Amino acid sequence: MSEWDEYADQWDGDERVIHYSQQAYQSLTQAINCDGLTILDFGCGTGHLTELLHQQAKRIVAVDSSAKMIDVLAAKNLPKAEPLTIDLNSSNSQPMHNTFDLIVASSVCAFLPDYQASLALFKQLLKPQGYFVQWDWLKEAGESTPGFTAEEIQAAFDNCSFETINLQQTFTMQQGEDEAPVIMGIAQKRD
Template sequence: MDDSWDKYADGWDSNPAVIAYADNAYHALRNTLDPDGWRILDFGCGSGLLTERLSDSASSIVALDPSQKMIETLDAKHLKDVVTIASELDQNVILNNSHLASTFDLIVASSALAFVSDYTETLKLLKQVLRRGGYLVQWDWYKKEGDEGYGFTEQQVQLAMTEAGFSTVSTSIPFSMKGEGSTLDVIMGVAINDS
């Protein structure tokens, strides 16, 4: 992830596909877990569309994204109990940012983990700030086994989460997005920090 997302910040919240993706991710989460009252990290939060949907019922949310302009868009919404961090996630940020000092009940990553340079290593970093028994939930484009292109297969998600130290992992295809002449499935990975 990098600040190249700055150029998308101005129109992000008015993009119907982006709004639909956030709505679908939120409903898929609600169909899987009840995060009311939880402390949540929104990893790769962008302009905070998922953060907005979670903010009314969460105890608090830390929203992290490397795009300063996306974070500025989120900050302008003045959401209650939401703190933002404009940064990549690395060991230094985990050790030195007070907002990451307490562990989270839930980490969400909506269309974010496909953009990191090392998927498994990023999952390991996220696991460090997730409480024992806490959940990590990701959504990204689904790629069938053997397909070229962008996204993750179920095997890739399960293998990376297992290698990162999560022992309870499940995947599903909770929704699809219609594009110009095609339909793209979205994979949801759910992992529990058992250790």
């Protein structure tokens, strides 16, 4: 059972989650033409971003380690979406190598146990010239909150030999009295 299972029933009604997904989608479609792409939505939750992308995509594989989140997504019956409950890793991903034109990870990477290993896996899953796009909380150097500095993302992209296409704050989210910035990183597989 995933720690995220307990959030599944309320996730679709959370206005912050909906707003985050809409902002991520808008920033994505301003940067990349998603028409006809084969997409992996990694850490898809209940599929907010999957729903927004599925009309444009040729096919979307939506994966999450939370079975309950995937159950909510599967009940939406999106014709081009393939929801999968899986903890995707190097030992179970071989059939998906060189499959995807685009991999998206919305508010996921900061919660991964090994971000660098996940990036290496994503690179294997991408077709040549494919794109990886992530959105995460932007933090300042030295902060212990979940998120990344731009320098941390850049270093991770460099370590995987991704070409950085874009790395910038794209929107903010209201959190109480404060605004929390969100950084979007776009990397391309060049080999």
